[in-house]
Amino acid sequence: MSNNIFEVFYTSHYFWLRSYLVRKFKCQHQAADVTQDTFIKLLNHSNLSELAQPRAFLTTTATRIMIDMIRRRHLETTYLQFLQLSKSEQFVDSPEQLAIAVESLVAIANMLDSVSPKAREIFLMNRLDGMKHAEIAVHFGISIPRVRQYLAQVIVKCCSVSEL
Amino acid sequence: MKDPNHIEQAAAWKTLLTSGEVTVAEQQAFETWLNEDLEHKKAYKIVEKFWDSFEHLDPASAKSALLDMPSKKKITMGIKASLSVFLAAVSMWALVNSSIGDHYLADYSTTAGEMRDLVLDDGSRIKMNTGSAIDIAYSGTSRLIKLRQGEIVVQVAKDLTRPFIVETEHGTAQALGTQYLVKTVAGSTSVAVIESIVKVCTAGGYFAHKRIECLNLTPATGVAEIKPGMQANPVDVDEITAWTGGYLSFESAPLSTVLHELERYVPGKxxxxxASIGDLDVSGVVPVTDIDRAFAMLSKLLPISIQRYPYLTVVERKAGSEERK
Known part of the structure; x- marks a missing residue:
């Protein structure tokens, strides 16, 4: 994309988008962050000049970024809280390890989005709790082949939307 | 490309192989499947990558976080229903916990590109670098400087009865009459000593059961990050205090490192x-009090173009310059 088109696009919408988000967020800084992330995301968009409704497009993109931000924060907080509750002395995660863990969590959460709640629970019981197929089958009152179907289905869905 | 059929097969194999009930025959059948087609290998690799992405998570905490996770749809509905209420709460959170909030609540702060000199009651001096924020708490028994974010150089006036301490969330650095530099950026704190001796200790907080660890630093040494197991390393005092003279000095530093450093001096990002500028290096002195000049220099020295917008600077490699050595 030519820099010129982006420049025109940026200068004609930057302040509008920021003030729009300030009204929504009631916070200057949050709004400034989301505004920037929005434009960065559009930096390599090929048809900026041909958008029929650039501002509608901008608010949609900004909303998506906002949702991701809220999700990330939610995952991070919950994960950290449980970590602190459950961990004994010998285990203290470094900030780097935590950051890597949160990145993985966000990626996994995005992939699990397309999966039904039941399938998700079965998968996490197996992958994270280490429950055997037979144990899960008993827990849900279903057959072992059915459990395997669920597990495989989750893997397939996650891998077809994979960000990894 | 991903073939859905191959992924399905790979997923079925992975499910079987992790069941703990694989027969020798099944194991052999898997090997045969895997080796009969390169696409099978690729598909299985994708599946394994997904499977292994859970590896460095604490299982119980991750499960709670993921099961508790509202879907994107729910968040969208939530935003539409009570946008102002929810986001106001977020901004409160930001005000209390983030570096931005810290900035506004601090006694003294500098904005991007700003530097500031302070002379304190006892004659001690503090030089604040760009984007820094500090609180000053002098009492009858101690002189405490709370560095909320950024970088400072302190020159401490002698006072045997009141220790001079710089504190960050990561730990403390206590002067025994001296000049030193404390920097807290990107989630860690570093300390470097210019004169005399400084005692550096890790913080007890956050995970309250952490043991506090201390280390004495002599001139021209420092710790890169205050944390358990930290060690003293030699530092180039001129290089790390160069900013006090208004410039940064680099010695074959990757351009990305230079840009990360400069980002602290520019409003916005x-x-x-x-990837595209990965092979470019910078050696020399870059002015930070005149950021326009700094960018002009960089774009003259290197095959890059720099566009500046309000709160955003975009650095790109010039087209066609990849081949050049």
Whole structure:
């Protein structure tokens, strides 16, 4: 994309988008962050000049970024809280390890989005709790082949939307 | 490309192989499947990558976080229903916990590109670098400087009865009459000593059961990060205090490192694609009190173009310059 088109696009919408988000967020800084992330995301968009409704497009993109931000924060907080509750002395995660863990969590959460709640629970019981197929089958009152179907289905869905 | 059929097969194999009930025959059948087609291998690799992405998570905490996770749809509905209420709460959170909030609540702060000199009651001096924020708490028994974010150089006036301490969330650095530099950026704190001796200790907080660890630093040494197991390393005092003279000095530093450093001196963000500028190095002195000049220099020295917008600077490699050595 030519820099010129982006420049025109940026200068004609930057302040509008920021003030729009300030009204929504009631916070200057949050709004400034989301505004920037929005434009960065559009930096390599090929048809900026041909958008029929650039501002509608901008608010949609900004909303998506906002949702991701809220999700990330939610995952991070919950994960950290449980970590602190459950961990004994010998285990203290470094900030780097935590950051890597949160990145993985966000990626996994995005992939699990397309999966039904039941399938998700079965998968996490197996992958994270280490429950055997037979144990899960008993827990849900279903057959072992059915459990395997669920597990495989989750893997397939996650891998077809994979960000990894 | 991903073939859905291959992924399905790979997923079925992975499910079987992790069941703990694989027969020798099944194991052999898997090997045969895997080796009969390169696409099978690729598909299985994708599945394994997904499977292994859970590896460095604490299982119980991750499960709670993921099961508790509202879907994107729910968040969208939530935003539409009570946008102002929810986001006001977020901004409160930001005000209390983030570096931005810290900035506004601090006694003294500098904005991007700003530097500031302070002379304290006892004659001690503090030089604040860009984007820094500090609180000053002098009492009858101690002189405490709380560095909320950024970088400072302190020159401490002698006072045997009141220790001079710089504190960050990561730990403390206590002067025994001296000049030193404390920097807290990107989630860690570093300390470097210019004169005399400084005692550096890790913080007890956050995970309250952490043991506090201390280390004495002599001149021209420092710790890169205050944390358990930290060690003293030699530092180049001129290089790390160069900013007090208004410039940064680099010695064959990757351009991405230079841009990350400069980002602290620019309002907003610097955007660049690390992959495309990965091979570019910078050696020399870059002015930071005149950031326009700094960018002009960089774009003259290197095959890059720099566009500046309000709160956003975009650095790109010039087209066709990849081949050049």
């Amino acid at each position: 610097i955007y660049f694609d690390s």
